[in-house]
Structures are given as structure tokens and as C-alpha cells.
Amino acid sequence: MFKKIITFTFVVALFAGLNVSSAQAAGGAAHPESQAWTTDGLFGFFDRKQLKRGFQVYQEVCASCHSVRLIYYRNLAEIGFSPDEIKKIAAEAEVAAGPNEDGETHDDGEPIMRPAKPFDKIVSPFPNDLAARAANAGALPPDLSLMTKARLDGANYVHGLLTGYKDAPSGYKMSEGMNYNPYFPGSQIAMAGPLSDEGVEYADGTKATVGQMAKDVTAFLVWTAEPELEERKRLGLKVMLFLIVFTAMLYAVKRQVWAKLH
Numbered sequence: 001m002f003k004k005i006i007t008f009t010f011v012v013a014l015f016a017g018l019n020v021s022s023a024q025a026a027g028g029a030a031h032p033e034s035q036a037w038t039t040d041g042l043f044g045f046f047d048r049k050q051l052k053r054g055f056q057v058y059q060e061v062c063a064s065c066h067s068v069r070l071i072y073y074r075n076l077a078e079i080g081f082s083p084d085e086i087k088k089i090a091a092e093a094e095v096a097a098g099p100n101e102d103g104e105t106h107d108d109g110e111p112i113m114r115p116a117k118p119f120d121k122i123v124s125p126f127p128n129d130l131a132a133r134a135a136n137a138g139a140l141p142p143d144l145s146l147m148t149k150a151r152l153d154g155a156n157y158v159h160g161l162l163t164g165y166k167d168a169p170s171g172y173k174m175s176e177g178m179n180y181n182p183y184f185p186g187s188q189i190a191m192a193g194p195l196s197d198e199g200v201e202y203a204d205g206t207k208a209t210v211g212q213m214a215k216d217v218t219a220f221l222v223w224t225a226e227p228e229l230e231e232r233k234r235l236g237l238k239v240m241l242f243l244i245v246f247t248a249m250l251y252a253v254k255r256q257v258w259a260k261l262h
Contacts, residue, residue: 054220
């Protein structure tokens with residue numbers, strides 16, 4: 001028994017050491033401060049006004065480099081946009097005419113373009129990864145659709161990253177072309193700080209501080225990663241209520257059965 005305990009302790013220590021080594025190799029990124037999100041908890045929900053502001057920040061700031069390839073324009077109805085607004089937003093982008101539209105091309109072989117429509121995916125800033133790298137000094141801007149799911153403590157990580165840009169500590173050696181951000185693994189990130197106060201003019205009049213824009217666009221990315229969140233939470237609540245009622249009924253039946261036996 002004692003040998004088993006020693007062996008188990010050794011294995012746990014080994015894996016812990018590997019995890020610590022991995023964290024150190026990644027630069028020991030700082031843990032972001034926890035924020036209050038409307039989606040937290042059993043009764044979490046999406047604030048539609050915040051999601052619309054977040055989409056505005058994405059569209060005006062992030063969309064020049066980052067895609068949300070899993071989202072269609074029609075999905076914007078779920079965050080409060082009307083059909084006319086969605087048509088207008090989609091029409092601001094262009095997509096290649098597909099085979100169902102004859103697949104026509106110009107004389108030079110380039111495809112004929114048309115305004116995007118609600119049934120199209122939100123248009124990506126680059127046609128492929130190669131073009132994206134060429135426009136970003138070799139770095140590949142990640143797709144943001146699942147970003148808050150792909151990162152540990154996702155929403156807080158994204159918010160911390162967006163608000164965490166600062167000057168490097170004295171004596172800290174920075175690589176050429178990199179920016180200091182303690183929340184990014186290694187603390188050096190190729191992307192410059194994307195947000196600045198009044199960087200957008202919110203349609204609803206909200207003051208566009210860096211903190212406000214970071215929270216809004218992060219909330220929008222929480223939605224892109226899990227648009228069914230509200231439905232899942234409602235279902236979970238119904239299941240819990242059912243189990244409580246069912247348990248109470250079973251207990252009542254048990255009491256009645258045993259009362260007759262005694």
C-alpha cells in the first residue's frame with residue numbers, strides 16, 4: 001500500500017512538473033482579472049445591446065484582420081438586428097458569384113463579385129491563409145469564432161489581452177516588431193493594441209472607452225462561440241426543476257408505501 005502511495009505521489013509530481021515547465025516555456029502569462037459577464041451563472045443571458053456594440057467593434061476594428069467564419073449574416077438577427085439592417089450590413093461586403101449564379105468570370109478569369117446577402121457567411125478579410133500571412137508580416141491572425149472557447153478562462157483572457165498592452169518592464173528584452181502584453185503567452189505579441197479611446201462611435205451613444213469596447217467585443221465573441229448558450233441554460237434549469245419535483249414525488253411515494261407496511 002505504501003509503495004502505491006509513493007508511486008502515485010511521484011506520478012502527480014511528474015505531471016505537475018511538466019505543467020510548470022510548459023507554463024515557463026510559454027512565458028508564464030499573467031492570469032487575467034475576472035470580469036462580471038451577463039452570461040455567468042445558471043440564469044446567464046446575452047445583453048443584446050452589448051452584443052450589437054460588440055459587433056460594431058468587431059466590424060470597425062477587428063474585421064480588417066480577423067474572421068468569424070462560423071457566423072452567417074442572418075445569424076445577426078439573434079442579437080437584435082432587423083432584417084433590413086442585416087441586408088444593409090451584408091451588402092457592404094462582396095462575395096464571388098457562385099455556380100448557382102452561372103459562375104461567370106471577367107475576361108481575365110477573375111470571378112464576378114456580388115454584394116453579400118443574409119445567407120452568406122460573414123466575409124473574411126483575406127481569401128486564404130497565405131494572403132493573411134503576407135499582409136501580416138508572416139503572422140496568421142486567428143479566426144475569432146471560437147476564441148472564447150479555445151482559451152483557458154476564455155472571456156476573461158480576451159478582455160485581459162485587449163486591455164493589457166503596456167510598456168515592457170525595465171530591462172525586459174523585446175523582439176523586433178513585437179508588443180508587450182503580460183496576458184499573452186511569452187508576453188510578446190505581434191498584434192499591436194487594437195483599441196483606443198473613442199476608437200468607434202457607438203450607435204447607441206455609449207462612451208467608447210478601451211474598457212467598454214473590450215467588454216463589448218468580448219461579449220460578442222462569447223456569443224459567436226456559443227450562440228445557443230441561453231437555450232442550453234434554460235434547458236438545464238428545466239431539467240433541474242424536473243429532477244427536484246421527480247425526487248419529491250419519489251420520496252412521497254416511498255413514505256406512503258412504508259406507512260402502509262408499518
